[in-house]
Amino acid sequence: MEILLIQYIEGFRSVRFTCKQVQQNITYRWFLGISPHDRVPCHSIISKLLHRRISDSSI
Numbered sequence: 001m002e003i004l005l006i007q008y009i010e011g012f013r014s015v016r017f018t019c020k021q022v023q024q025n026i027t028y029r030w031f032l033g034i035s036p037h038d039r040v041p042c043h044s045i046i047s048k049l050l051h052r053r054i055s056d057s058s059i
Contacts, residue, residue: 002032003046015050016043 006028007018022028023040034040 001046001049003041004050006031014043015046019043019046 003015003018003022006012006022007015010018010021012018012021019040019042022032022034026036029036029040
């Protein structure tokens with residue numbers, strides 16, 4: 001979930017925009033450990049994982 005850390009630090013408002021930035025920025029790819037030949041995770045997968053973590057937690 002380091003992509004969400006990038007989103008928070010950079011102040012990006014959407015997961016979709018964050019994924020596009022990760023696709024284009026080699027520094028983000030290096031931080032995430034994604035080689036230039038690998039695919040960046042789809043924004044919908046990250047959103048589903050985030051939603052599942054929030055709905056599974058008990059407050």
